[in-house]
Amino acid sequence: MAGKSTLLLVLCLLLSAAAKDRDLKQVLILSRHNIRAPLSSNLRYLSNKTWPTWEVEPGFLTAKGALLERQIGNYISNWLIGNGLLPAGCPDQNDIHVYANTKQRTRKTAKAFVDGAFQNCNITVYSKNSTKMDPIFNPIIRNSSLDLKLAILSEMERSLNSLNLRNAYAKLNDIVDLEHADICRIEGVCDFQTAREDLVYDIDDEPNVRGPLSFTNSIVDAFLMSYYEGMQIDDVAWGHINSPEDWKLFTPIIRGNLDVRFNGTILSKEVAKPLLNYVYNILKDDSKKFTLLVGHDSNLYSVMAAIGIKPYNLPEQYELTPIGGKIVFQKWHDARTGKSLLKIEYIYQSTSQLRNGEMLTESNLPKRVTLAVKNCDVDNEGLCPWDEFLEILKHTFE
Ligand SMILES: *[C@@H]1O[C@H](CO)[C@@H](O)[C@H](O)[C@H]1NC(C)=O
Ligand SMILES: *[C@@H]1O[C@H](CO)[C@@H](O)[C@H](O)[C@H]1NC(C)=O
Ligand SMILES: *[C@@H]1O[C@H](CO)[C@@H](O)[C@H](O)[C@H]1NC(C)=O
Ligand SMILES: *[C@@H]1O[C@H](CO)[C@@H](O)[C@H](O)[C@H]1NC(C)=O
Ligand SMILES: *[C@@H]1O[C@H](CO)[C@@H](O)[C@H](O)[C@H]1NC(C)=O
Numbered sequence: 001m002a003g004k005s006t007l008l009l010v011l012c013l014l015l016s017a018a019a020k021d022r023d024l025k026q027v028l029i030l031s032r033h034n035i036r037a038p039l040s041s042n043l044r045y046l047s048n049k050t051w052p053t054w055e056v057e058p059g060f061l062t063a064k065g066a067l068l069e070r071q072i073g074n075y076i077s078n079w080l081i082g083n084g085l086l087p088a089g090c091p092d093q094n095d096i097h098v099y100a101n102t103k104q105r106t107r108k109t110a111k112a113f114v115d116g117a118f119q120n121c122n123i124t125v126y127s128k129n130s131t132k133m134d135p136i137f138n139p140i141i142r143n144s145s146l147d148l149k150l151a152i153l154s155e156m157e158r159s160l161n162s163l164n165l166r167n168a169y170a171k172l173n174d175i176v177d178l179e180h181a182d183i184c185r186i187e188g189v190c191d192f193q194t195a196r197e198d199l200v201y202d203i204d205d206e207p208n209v210r211g212p213l214s215f216t217n218s219i220v221d222a223f224l225m226s227y228y229e230g231m232q233i234d235d236v237a238w239g240h241i242n243s244p245e246d247w248k249l250f251t252p253i254i255r256g257n258l259d260v261r262f263n264g265t266i267l268s269k270e271v272a273k274p275l276l277n278y279v280y281n282i283l284k285d286d287s288k289k290f291t292l293l294v295g296h297d298s299n300l301y302s303v304m305a306a307i308g309i310k311p312y313n314l315p316e317q318y319e320l321t322p323i324g325g326k327i328v329f330q331k332w333h334d335a336r337t338g339k340s341l342l343k344i345e346y347i348y349q350s351t352s353q354l355r356n357g358e359m360l361t362e363s364n365l366p367k368r369v370t371l372a373v374k375n376c377d378v379d380n381e382g383l384c385p386w387d388e389f390l391e392i393l394k395h396t397f398e
Contacts, residue, residue: 022333024330024331025289025331026283027289027291027328027331028279030293031294033106034061034062035062035228036061037058040222043222045183046218048177062229070112070113072347076113076326077117089121090122091118091123095289096288098123099292100125100294102130103133107294109324113292113294137293139298140205141203141204143270156199160199160260163259167249168216169212171249172220173193189212192216197213206261213260224254224323227351254319262301263305272305272397273397274397276303277397280394283329304371308375309374314346314348316351325348328347341383341385342383345371346369348367372384376392
């Protein structure tokens with residue numbers, strides 16, 4: 001293990017020496033937590049079949065999730081050290097800021113990352129001591145303006161109407177045996193294809209949907225988590241998901257749910273305002289070399305939508321904000337021009353790296369995809385001017 005890390009480090013040092021005219025100056029990661037037990041305690045309401053049991057409470061990080069997070073933490077710290085941003089060995093606590101939302105899964109993910117990245121170093125993981133969502137990470141509507149409500153609802157409706165999930169819904173009717181579920185008996189929701197969908201818009205709440213999209217989202221999320229957790233294939237969707245094609249049929253439900261709830265241009269700025277402001281202050285201030293913020297897919301989605309990240313694909317993944325995935329904001333200094341540049345990458349583990357709990361080594365690296373900002377022109381290496389980006393970021397919350 002130590003041998004492999006050292007080898008990786010040497011490799012990174014060699015690679016970075018080859019491109020020495022650009023120096024890495026600052027990194028801020030906005031991360032989703034790693035594998036958790038399904039959130040929905042009402043899965044039994046959605047299907048009367050026997051759901052797999054989990055060793056942790058609903059919504060808690062699993063032991064495997066922590067293991068995967070330690071691995072990606074170790075990979076990222078080697079990359080930071082290889083590029084000279086952090087020293088080998090323990091970094092100075094003053095250079096590092098690790099901050100997680102209040103949920104168990106976000107705290108424990110941050111802790112696991114730090115354990116993997118800065119093993120045996122005394123690095124603090126901050127999170128508010130509260131059972132409520134930390135306001136910085138809480139993607140809720142705060143502004144009670146009626147105009148805003150109408151504008152956001154119209155975005156949500158447009159996005160909802162653009163989804164085409166009929167085939168997935170039809171298959172899920174059968175897979176969960178909806179006709180024999182309590183939701184059918186009690187509420188008359190016996191067919192996801194025809195059940196009504198309501199948009200939910202309340203002040204101090206997350207924008208939401210209630211209907212087939214949210215019901216099937218809970219179901220597919222539970223399938224996906226069991227798959228990542230490495231459960232026997234017969235225990236994933238009761239053996240009904242056997243191929244990449246099956247996942248490609250069902251995972252648009254997860255994307256669609258996030259698209260309606262967190263991808264709107266106006267909506268995203270409203271719900272992500274505190275986090276955008278927080279990220280801006282860290283990037284502008286420059287006092288921390290490395291920041292890790294651990295939140296939720298809703299945070300990543302709304303921040304990307306607000307900034308205007310161009311549509312992207314993540315190879316070997318079905319999700320657009322995969323479990324444990326990280327948006328990595330990087331500030332590079334170009335010695336030739338004296339200018340600072342921004343690079344944004346998505347760093348994530350592939351579906352099979354997650355399911356198989358694969359070690360990350362130089363021959364099995366996590367995936368990296370460069371993201372582009374709509375209004376920031378990039379050079380041929382995917383970097384845009386830092387100051388231009390800060391202006392764009394500032395306009396998202398001001
Ligand atoms: C760890 O760091 C904290 C604050 O940064 C400090 O209070 C504590 O004494 C340190 N512990 C060790 C063992 O160095
Ligand atoms: C967190 O808050 C609770 C209740 O207010 C308190 O009992 C507990 O000591 C606090 N924990 C820490 C680590 O400050
Ligand atoms: C609330 O939204 C309205 C409509 O977009 C806007 O005019 C107003 O400035 C916003 N209020 C605050 C406090 O942001
Ligand atoms: C749900 O399953 C239980 C036994 O597992 C059975 O007694 C009950 O009748 C089932 N409910 C429906 C609505 O089919
Ligand atoms: C989010 O919205 C943008 C347009 O604003 C669109 O191009 C993109 O496909 C949407 N993302 C998803 C996952 O639907």
